[in-house]
Amino acid sequence: VKPELSKTFDQRCYDLLLLIPKGKVTTYREIAHALGTKAYRAVGQAMNRNPNLVEVPCHRVVKSNGELGGYATGSARKLEFLIQEGVDVSESGRIDLSKFLYSFSD
């Protein structure tokens, strides 16, 4: 993927989110990596500020350890969305990244 440098960091994050196929998830780490930075937290900040939950599938972004992480309107919504898209979430609220992780490596 070739992020457009003219856009803001936040915008680039959103662009990457649009590449995530349905039924898959990615991690804050993967996004940061794809952008060539280690701003894991800044990625989360971008999501948190994202007012537009319908344009950007921010619910497909989880922590690198497989936990759900947070969500602007409540982590419960995030869980529902993921289940709805076919992602298996274990009882403890974890996702098997070896099966559902989408990488931006290209």
Place this chain on the structure above:
DNA sequence: GCTTTGACACTAA
């Protein structure tokens, strides 16, 4: 332009 704020990650104990 410096300080604070986090939807995180990693290591060590």
Place this chain on the structure above:
DNA sequence: CTTAGTGCCAAAG
């Protein structure tokens, strides 16, 4: 498995 501490970096105040 859990807790505690450190690092990270863009955006907002």
